[in-house]
Amino acid sequence: MQLPETQVAVLRAADAQSQRDVTDIASEVGEQPQAVARAAFELEERGLVDLGERTEAEVTLTGEGEDYAADGLPELALYEAALAAGAAEEPVSLGRLIGEAGLDGDAVDIALANFARKGYGTVDSGDVTVDADADLESDAELQALETLAAGDAVDDEAVLDQLDRRGLIDRDERTVRSVTLTGDGVTALMEGVEAAETVDRLTPELLTSGEWETVEFTDYNVEADADDIEPGRKHALREMADRVKDVLVGMGFQEMQGPTVDADFWIHDCLFMPQDHPARTHWDRFAIENPGKIDDVPDDIVDRVKTAHSDGVGEDGEGYHSPWDEDFARQLALRGHTTSLTARHLAGEALGDLEPPQRFFSVEKAYRNDELDATHLLEFFQIEGWVMAEELSVRDLMGTFTEFYEQFGITDLEFKPTYNPYTEPSFELFGRHPETGELIEIGNSGIFRPEMLEPLEVDCDVMAWGLALERLMMLATGAEDIRDVHGTLVDLEYLRTEEVIY
Numbered sequence: 001m002q003l004p005e006t007q008v009a010v011l012r013a014a015d016a017q018s019q020r021d022v023t024d025i026a027s028e029v030g031e032q033p034q035a036v037a038r039a040a041f042e043l044e045e046r047g048l049v050d051l052g053e054r055t056e057a058e059v060t061l062t063g064e065g066e067d068y069a070a071d072g073l074p075e076l077a078l079y080e081a082a083l084a085a086g087a088a089e090e091p092v093s094l095g096r097l098i099g100e101a102g103l104d105g106d107a108v109d110i111a112l113a114n115f116a117r118k119g120y121g122t123v124d125s126g127d128v129t130v131d132a133d134a135d136l137e138s139d140a141e142l143q144a145l146e147t148l149a150a151g152d153a154v155d156d157e158a159v160l161d162q163l164d165r166r167g168l169i170d171r172d173e174r175t176v177r178s179v180t181l182t183g184d185g186v187t188a189l190m191e192g193v194e195a196a197e198t199v200d201r202l203t204p205e206l207l208t209s210g211e212w213e214t215v216e217f218t219d220y221n222v223e224a225d226a227d228d229i230e231p232g233r234k235h236a237l238r239e240m241a242d243r244v245k246d247v248l249v250g251m252g253f254q255e256m257q258g259p260t261v262d263a264d265f266w267i268h269d270c271l272f273m274p275q276d277h278p279a280r281t282h283w284d285r286f287a288i289e290n291p292g293k294i295d296d297v298p299d300d301i302v303d304r305v306k307t308a309h310s311d312g313v314g315e316d317g318e319g320y321h322s323p324w325d326e327d328f329a330r331q332l333a334l335r336g337h338t339t340s341l342t343a344r345h346l347a348g349e350a351l352g353d354l355e356p357p358q359r360f361f362s363v364e365k366a367y368r369n370d371e372l373d374a375t376h377l378l379e380f381f382q383i384e385g386w387v388m389a390e391e392l393s394v395r396d397l398m399g400t401f402t403e404f405y406e407q408f409g410i411t412d413l414e415f416k417p418t419y420n421p422y423t424e425p426s427f428e429l430f431g432r433h434p435e436t437g438e439l440i441e442i443g444n445s446g447i448f449r450p451e452m453l454e455p456l457e458v459d460c461d462v463m464a465w466g467l468a469l470e471r472l473m474m475l476a477t478g479a480e481d482i483r484d485v486h487g488t489l490v491d492l493e494y495l496r497t498e499e500v501i502y
């Protein structure tokens with residue numbers, strides 16, 4: 001019988017009496033485990049071997065686990081320092097021992113917690129006493145770490161659980177495949193098998209020699225095992241941002257660009273937000289110290305904004321009747337919303353004067369000194385958008401949101417009237433979380449007031465919104481905590497596997 005070379009090697013290495021692991025055969029015949037697994041699948045299809053499969057626990061050291069395996073556990077360092085300092089006879093101050101044991105940062109707390117847990121001694125109002133008889137040699141956790149570091153297995157479940165709790169190991173399962181010869185396999189071997197002239201791998205040599213054109217290739221087996229490849233890829237949230245941009249472009253919008261650090265003039269004053277408005281402090285802006293201000297705010301717009309703030313607009317307009325300070329408006333900050341870009345565009349500062357109809361958007365970062373929690377980040381992506389037309393109504397606004405969110409499978413939007421100094425009417429937008437069923441706020445919107453539009457010399461209707469990209473991501477993927485989609489706490493496995501396809 002003629003078989004491809006790897007299959008012949010696997011067949012010869014297999015046994016009729018016992019199962020042999022694919023990995024063992026691979027090292028014996030000097031092949032990659034995947035190549036051996038592929039050959040084993042082929043042989044099984046020919047009825048020459050049986051394949052077995054079992055799962056095995058796999059324990060690997062985390063970075064911290066590796067460090068401790070090499071340098072020892074912090075609680076042992078504390079014990080040794082304490083013993084040397086005479087803490088078996090009388091208490092020694094913790095402060096001194098920390099220095100002598102060379103502990104710092106988190107290691108201090110880790111040492112203390114485990115020192116007490118293991119009964120190596122006691123810590124009482126800052127004084128350490130040790131048990132002189134404690135047997136450090138047999139510290140089961142250190143021994144297990146060293147065993148694992150040497151590549152050997154540890155069976156003690158209780159110790160493994162403890163190491164897991166300490167974050168020193170990762171526990172996983174892996175599939176182990178094994179091969180046994182069938183009766184037909186034995187017969188084939190007895191009758192003689194030889195390597196066929198088939199080729200199971202395209203090599204540079206085959207390509208350069210031109211032989212690839214005449215050799216016979218083995219069949220391609222799509223069921224064979226292969227390693228998961230984890231190449232660098234775009235962050236899932238960035239993919240979502242790209243998707244959002246595609247959808248908005250599809251809806252006829254153009255993308256806006258503009259500064260991340262901007263003058264308060266564009267962030268707040270142009271939006272008819274009074275200079276003493278609580279939002280200007282309660283948003284807790286991230287102010288820029290150097291340079292603290294800009295000087296190129298356009299004089300004519302400054303004058304009109306100032307008048308709107310003090311006297312309002314129109315015949316019987318009402319302003320805020322409070323002082324308006326140009327220097328205050330020139331101060332720089334990280335934008336608290338991307339509506340500063342909208343203000344710049346409406347003012348003609350970005351692309352010159354714009355005639356209706358117009359549709360613009362941006363998906364950019366905004367920064368607020370909020371309390372970090374399950375629905376708030378200090379920096380997040382805002383999906384800003386606005387439509388300029390002769391006449392717009394709330395129906396246009398709602399229709400746009402319905403169309404937009406439908407693209408992400410979100411069809412149960414709710415609107416709640418709210419107040420913004422720059423829009424009237426204004427609506428907060430809510431969506432239902434697919435897992436918790438909770439309504440979460442996903443955006444804020446409205447139709448710009450004349451007090452905002454007139455100073456910018458826009459004399460038609462403009463509706464606008466700011467939506468949170470991360471909240472959209474939560475609704476679309478079911479993530480329950482915003483920190484699971486943006487920031488340093490995002491799970492690596494999530495980033496490797498999340499697919500943003502709608």
Ligand SMILES: N[C@@H](Cc1ccccc1)C(=O)O
Pocket residue numbers: 336337338339420423444445446464465466467
């Ligand atoms: N700037 C608002 C969103 C918004 C934009 C435009 C109009 C109305 C509301 C926010 O950050 O929440």
